[in-house]
Amino acid sequence: MKHVTSADGTLIAMHEDGAGPTVVIVNGALSTARDAAEIARAFAEAGLRAITYDRRARGDSGDGAVAAPEREVEDLAAVIAASGAGAAVIGHSSGAVLAQFAAGHGLPMSHLFLSEPPFRFGEDMPAADLEDRLQAAVDDGHSEGAVVLFQREAVGLPEPFIEQFRASPAFAQIAPLGRSTIYDALVTRRASTPSTEMREVRMPVTSLCGVETMPILVTAASRLAEMMPDAEYLQVPESVGHRMDPEATARIVVARVAG
Incomplete structure (x- = not known):
């Protein structure tokens, strides 16, 4: 690296x-x-x-x-x-x-x-304030919440799938990436x-x-x-x-x- x-x-x-x-x-x-x-x-x-x-x-x-x-x-x-x-x-x-x-x-x-x-x-765009709510979650120290919000509203994953994923060991690996969801939400909206x-x-x-x-x-x-x-x-x-x-x-x- x-x-x-x-x-x-x-x-x-x-x-x-x-x-x-x-x-x-x-x-x-x-x-x-x-x-x-x-x-x-x-x-x-x-x-x-x-x-x-x-x-x-x-x-x-x-x-x-x-x-x-x-x-x-x-x-x-x-x-x-x-x-x-x-x-x-x-x-x-x-x-x-x-x-x-x-x-x-x-x-x-x-x-x-x-x-x-x-x-x-x-x-079928995500809500106009999604990026602001993702930013607020990150600012409040809720990286996991930002990840779940992104999966729910930006990706459109069904709630049972999200809950199943949250209970899996893999969720712990992506939970720290909450801040990155703001970038993905921004670029997919802009483009x-x-x-x-x-x-x-x-x-x-x-x-x-x-x-x-x-x-x-x-x-x-x-x-x-x-x-x-x-x-x-x-x-x-x-x-x-x-x-x-x-x-x-x-x-x-x-x-x-x-x-």
Whole structure:
């Protein structure tokens, strides 16, 4: 692990695995670089140099005073700069929204892979005050409450699933990530409908969608393909339940960045 410094001075932790063409992996909500270790290893075994990093307010990375999507764009810019020229980027879930948002801001990427980005296109949006309530929960020291609120209102998980998850050992691992939910809520609201700059990015784009995933993600993948007719759209049968299959995803990525 090493740290790079973002534009506002925040330290961002990044990890490297393998050798070959570079691919930066941008995680989704309530996850850290550790959660991408399996896919990074699959990329490395396929002949790629995989870079994972802790998005700010997670893991070994720091955080700024005020949450904003632009700060996360700057973080990704710092990681790409430290990774060397010609890096491809793959984002999953809200990480895919962030990756495309960053590409629309002009970040250099050789190829952009979007895995099940939760674009809502302005429809069925979370309550307008969600980010304020997440911030209030964090300010009051209720990180767990922010996580539950995010799962309930931003993700739309059913209450029985949330309660079951709260009772599991896994919940203790993500409970400290309450502050990070503000960033995910902000970027998915700001980029609910991809802007002209996001739709007209200049690098090759591959949109990926698995099976047995949330309906909102299937709809988003279809509508994004309509809005970006030059983008490649692939269904990945091996990716089930809003999870990137490491080996299948590695085969897709290596064929496009190392072929």
